[in-house]
Amino acid sequence: MHKRPLHPAAIAHIRGGDDAPTLAGTVRFYQFGHSVLVVTDLQGLPENDSGFFALHIHEGGSCNFGSVDAPFPDTGMHYNPYGEEHPRHAGDLPPLLRAGDGAYSAVLTDRFTVRDVIGRTVVVHGNGDDLHTQPSGGAGTKIACGVILPYNSARSSPFRNLR
Numbered sequence: 001m002h003k004r005p006l007h008p009a010a011i012a013h014i015r016g017g018d019d020a021p022t023l024a025g026t027v028r029f030y031q032f033g034h035s036v037l038v039v040t041d042l043q044g045l046p047e048n049d050s051g052f053f054a055l056h057i058h059e060g061g062s063c064n065f066g067s068v069d070a071p072f073p074d075t076g077m078h079y080n081p082y083g084e085e086h087p088r089h090a091g092d093l094p095p096l097l098r099a100g101d102g103a104y105s106a107v108l109t110d111r112f113t114v115r116d117v118i119g120r121t122v123v124v125h126g127n128g129d130d131l132h133t134q135p136s137g138g139a140g141t142k143i144a145c146g147v148i149l150p151y152n153s154a155r156s157s158p159f160r161n162l163r
């Protein structure tokens with residue numbers, strides 16, 4: 001097993017849209033040998049029926065808030081460079097479990113490298129992910145978003161999301 005690097009290689013600062021105005025946090029990406037450790041730490045999650053919230057890397061590169069009816073329109077579909085079906089998309093991740101008003105998860109994936117996803121977006125959805133429904137797991141509306149930035153440039157401009 002490889003040792004976890006001291007600093008993430010990339011970070012996304014997550015901010016909620018109109019459906020989750022208090023939602024904020026980070027997703028950190030550590031290159032870990034041939035896999036990537038994805039560490040998500042959020043506060044201010046709204047409540048939903050299941051307590052699970054879908055989490056994906058989307059192919060688009062902007063967290064433009066869009067409209068109430070179509071939030072975060074520029075995030076596009078799940079990151080899917082190999083033409084797979086959900087939940088075999090490279091950007092598919094396990095859903096988050098709400099605890100208190102936040103969520104924390106750490107998951108290892110070998111479906112992408114950190115370099116592959118820099119400039120793309122992390123999206124949190126209002127529902128869980130059924131890991132079945134096409135094309136996006138029945139995850140419901142997009143409630144929060146963060147652009148994946150190289151760690152050093154992210155530190156100098158932590159909130160590059162656009163309103």
Ligand SMILES: [Cu+2]
Pocket residue numbers: 054055056057058078123124125136139
């Ligand atoms: Cu998604």
Ligand SMILES: [Zn+2]
Pocket residue numbers: 056078085086087088089091092135136137
């Ligand atoms: Zn997917």
